[in-house]
Amino acid sequence: MLEYVTDAADPRLADYTRLRDVELRKSLEASRGLFLAEGEKVIRRAIGAGYPIRSVLTTRRRLDPLADVLGDALVYVVSDEVMSGIAGFQVHRGALASMARVPLPSMESVLAGGSSGRVLVLEDLVDHGNVGAIFRCAAALGVDGIILSPRCADPLYRRAVKVSMGAVFSIPYARMDNWFTGLEQIREAGYQTLALTPDQSTTPIDTVKLAERVALLLGSEGDGLSSRWLEEADEPVCIPMSPAAMAAGVDSLNVVAAAAIACHGLMRT
Amino acid sequence: MLEYVTDAADPRLADYTRLRDVELRKSLEASRGLFLAEGEKVIRRAIGAGYPIRSVLTTRRRLDPLADVLGDALVYVVSDEVMSGIAGFQVHRGALASMARVPLPSMESVLAGGSSGRVLVLEDLVDHGNVGAIFRCAAALGVDGIILSPRCADPLYRRAVKVSMGAVFSIPYARMDNWFTGLEQIREAGYQTLALTPDQSTTPIDTVKLAERVALLLGSEGDGLSSRWLEEADEPVCIPMSPAAMAAGVDSLNVVAAAAIACHGLMRT
Numbered sequence: 078m079l080e081y082v083t084d085a086a087d088p089r090l091a092d093y094t095r096l097r098d099v100e101l102r103k104s105l106e107a108s109r110g111l112f113l114a115e116g117e118k119v120i121r122r123a124i125g126a127g128y129p130i131r132s133v134l135t136t137r138r139r140l141d142p143l144a145d146v147l148g149d150a151l152v153y154v155v156s157d158e159v160m161s162g163i164a165g166f167q168v169h170r171g172a173l174a175s176m177a178r179v180p181l182p183s184m185e186s187v188l189a190g191g192s193s194g195r196v197l198v199l200e201d202l203v204d205h206g207n208v209g210a211i212f213r214c215a216a217a218l219g220v221d222g223i224i225l226s227p228r229c230a231d232p233l234y235r236r237a238v239k240v241s242m243g244a245v246f247s248i249p250y251a252r253m254d255n256w257f258t259g260l261e262q263i264r265e266a267g268y269q270t271l272a273l274t275p276d277q278s279t280t281p282i283d284t285v286k287l288a289e290r291v292a293l294l295l296g297s298e299g300d301g302l303s304s305r306w307l308e309e310a311d312e313p314v315c316i317p318m319s320p321a322a323m324a325a326g327v328d329s330l331n332v333v334a335a336a337a338i339a340c341h342g343l344m345r346t
Numbered sequence: 347m348l349e350y351v352t353d354a355a356d357p358r359l360a361d362y363t364r365l366r367d368v369e370l371r372k373s374l375e376a377s378r379g380l381f382l383a384e385g386e387k388v389i390r391r392a393i394g395a396g397y398p399i400r401s402v403l404t405t406r407r408r409l410d411p412l413a414d415v416l417g418d419a420l421v422y423v424v425s426d427e428v429m430s431g432i433a434g435f436q437v438h439r440g441a442l443a444s445m446a447r448v449p450l451p452s453m454e455s456v457l458a459g460g461s462s463g464r465v466l467v468l469e470d471l472v473d474h475g476n477v478g479a480i481f482r483c484a485a486a487l488g489v490d491g492i493i494l495s496p497r498c499a500d501p502l503y504r505r506a507v508k509v510s511m512g513a514v515f516s517i518p519y520a521r522m523d524n525w526f527t528g529l530e531q532i533r534e535a536g537y538q539t540l541a542l543t544p545d546q547s548t549t550p551i552d553t554v555k556l557a558e559r560v561a562l563l564l565g566s567e568g569d570g571l572s573s574r575w576l577e578e579a580d581e582p583v584c585i586p587m588s589p590a591a592m593a594a595g596v597d598s599l600n601v602v603a604a605a606a607i608a609c610h611g612l613m614r615t
Contacts, residue, residue, distance in 0.1 A: 192590075214603045219588025242598075247591075283614075316610065319488025321461075322516075329511075330486045331479060334606035337599065341585065341607045345552075 079140075082153045085162045089153060092175035093134050093163050110178040112233035114243070117142050120174045122243030131175040136160050139171030178233065184224055184251040184259075188266040191221035191249075194290045195343050198263065198270075200226045200256075200306055202297050202332070208232055209240030210333040211295070216244035218340045223250040224292070226259065260294075260309050268292040272302050272310035273339050275329060279313040282342035293343050298332040314339075348409075351422045354431045358422060361444035362403050362432050379447040381502035383512070386411050389443045391512030400444040405429050408440030447502065453493055453528075456520040457535040460490035463559045464612050467532065467539075469495045469525075469575055471566050471601070477501055478509030479602040480564070485513035487609045492519040493561070495528065529563075529578050537561040541571050541579035542608050544598060548582040551611035562612050567601040583608075 082089060092111060111131055114123040120143060124130060130150040135143070136157055160171075188196065197215055202208050208230045215223060223232075229252070230237065232245040253259035264270055269288035273295050294310055296302035307313060316330065316338050330338070351358060361380060380400055383392040389412060393399060399419040404412070405426055429440075457465065466484055471477050477499045484492060492501075498521070499506065501514040522528035533539055538557035542564050563579055565571035576582060585599065585607050599607070 193588075210600060210603065214599060217587050217591050217599045217603075219591060317613075318486050319462075319613075322486050322488060330483060330606065334479065334483045334486075334602060337603035337606045338610045341610070344586075 078149055079152050079154055082155050083159065085155075085159045089132075090134065090155075090163070092131060093173055111175050112178060112238065113235045114174045114176055115172075115235065115239055117172055119238060119243040120172055121146055122246045123174065123176050123238075126246035128179060128246070129177040131177055133172060133174045134160070134163070135172040143172060182249055182251050184253060184262060185266070187222040187224060187249050187251040188263060188268065190290065193219050193221050193344065195220050195340075196222045196224060196263075196268065196292045197336070197340070198224045198226070198260075198292050198294045199229050200294060200296045200302055201228045201300075202295070203228070203230050204297075204332075205230045205234045205237040206240045207298070207332050209237035209245065211336045212237070212241040212248055212250075213244040214333070214337045214340055216241075216248045218337075218344050220248065220340055220343070223248060224259070224263065225250060225252045227253055227256050257305075260306060263292050264311070266290075269312075270294060270310040271343075272307050272313045273335065274301060274307065274313045274315055275318070276313060277315055277318060277323065279315045281317050282314045282339050283345070285312060285314050287343070287345075291343060293339055295332065295336055295339070316342075347418055348421050348423055351424050352428065354424075354428045358401075359403065359424075359432070361400060362442055380444050381447060381507065382504045383443045383445055384441075384504065384508055386441055388507060388512040389441055390415055391515045392443065392445050392507075395515035397448060397515070398446040400446055402441060402443045403429070403432070404441040412441060451518055451520050453520040453522060453531060454535070456491040456493060456518050457532060457537065459559065460518075462488050462490050462613065464489050464609075465491045465493060465532075465537065465561045466605070466609070467493045467495070467529075467561050467563045468498045469563060469565045469571055470497045470569075471564070472497070472499050473566075474499045474503045474506040475509045476567070476601050478506035478514065480605045481506070481510040481517055481519075482513040483602070483606045483609055485510075485517045487606075487613050489517065489609055489613070492517060493528070493532065494519060494521045496522055496525050526574075529575060532561050533580070535559075538581075539563060539579040540612075541576050541582045542604065543570060543576065543582045543584055544587070545582060546584055546587060546592065548584045550586050551583045551608050552614070554581060554583050556612070556614075560612060562608055564601065564605055564608070585611075 085094060114120045124146050132151040132153060134153045137154055197220055212232055232250060238245055260270060268290045270292050294302055294306055316335055354363060383389045393415050401420040401422060403422045406423055466489055481501060507514055529539060537559045539561050563571055563575055585604055
């Protein structure tokens with residue numbers, strides 16, 4: 078269903094026009110249970126993953142490429158001027174969709190697993206871009222699923238969705254209810270828990286003996302994993318770094334690069 | 347030498363106050379041969395790497411932590427208000443330095459090599475953040491040096507410096523004069539040239555036989571390597587991806603994740 082809107086201040090565009098204010102955005106998403114998908118590819122992936130469409134915002138010119146997947150969704154058609162006037166939006170991407178959230182699967186169901194027997198567990202990663210990039214890596218390399226600690230950033234936040242290129246829709250994830258007991262639940266589901274650490278005295282991820290089911294624990298770039306998780310994990314593992322770089326204290330891997338290398342190591346057969 | 351400046355429009359701050367305009371910034375950097383280092387750590391690394399200081403812009407409160415490395419450099423001290431008024435600057439980082447560029451080493455000298463016998467060759471990567479992140483990875487993992495194609499983004503551009511955490515100062519790099527003959531020069535310096543490609547029918551980077559000297563060629567995320575380089579390289583190599591993800595066509599690694607995994611594979615002994 079097409080509705081032509083000529084004014085960016087039109088209340089029908091409320092899902093889209095309040096993007097500027099991060100705090101407002103957060104509460105809007107939580108209370109209304111929505112998220113935004115940006116650009117044709119990502120919108121296709123969100124729809125393909127079964128998320129209900131609340132509405133789509135696009136221009137006349139950018140509507141056609143999406144027409145086959147929109148069904149009878151509500152589509153607001155605006156001019157290029159209105160489109161580019163809406164916060165942070167690049168006209169060349171041409172379409173935004175407001176999608177309804179659906180209940181997350183339980184941790185148990187994500188841990189019930191897929192074909193690889195490999196999952197990631199992210200502890201308190203607060204940067205949405207990093208979360209999105211890690212989802213993209215995990216999906217590309219064939220990880221089965223991702224478990225988030227209670228304080229980990231939302232994978233459906235706009236920037237995470239965008240950076241992931243829609244991988245947040247293709248890889249199952251769940252959020253841990255309880256940080257204290259979360260690892261125990263993972264181990265009870267039959268997973269070996271490996272804690273990634275910069276500590277070069279630990280076993281390299283490429284040579285550690287992998288069980289049939291392995292959960293790799295990743296912490297944030299600044300703080301790393303909590304001492305509780307480091308101690309509770311079955312084994313700490315590292316990515317070997319250049320001794321010269323370590324000695325100079327100047328270089329370390331960013332969390333996405335570390336996650337990529339670690340996932341790759343995890344998927345070896 | 348301290349100079350107190352009370353007005354953001356003061357012409358002495360010209361190196362810093364024109365940051366908003368990317369195009370202007372580019373020409374400013376080229377014509378005056380300067381670049382900007384942001385934050386105490388990165389400024390220390392730039393100074394430590396021998397780049398001459400043109401000036402430093404900071405607040406009274408943020409000056410002390412840097413005092414030991416500034417020598418008799420010209421320091422403009424401003425109020426928090428003036429500091430935060432200057433384009434894009436986050437007050438908590440507290441210091442910007444305008445540094446003079448120095449001539450780049452020749453490709454020959456970078457290829458003369460270091461301890462690992464491993465170099466990266468970046469073809470036409472235009473995203474400064476990606477270039478910075480790849481430098482950070484390469485430095486952390488112990489790659490000897492980086493060769494840039496003529497059209498590759500500038501590692502000393504502000505965002506590249508920042509994302510690299512200063513690794514652009516710690517790893518030697520050179521720019522190829524000629525894209526057509528560049529690879530030939532690298533091979534003449536005794537390097538095996540490996541072209542990273544998403545093509546899953548090629549040899550995985552982890553199992554390819556590595557020569558004593560290896561140059562890994564990386565292209566941009568969208569276009570990949572040019573067909574010329576792909577053909578001219580000694581061997582194409584890939585990172586094994588999830589067959590399900592490949593089949594769905596939805597997931598691929600971003601260039602930084604791919605570079606991280608490939609560098610790690612390259613450094614195996």
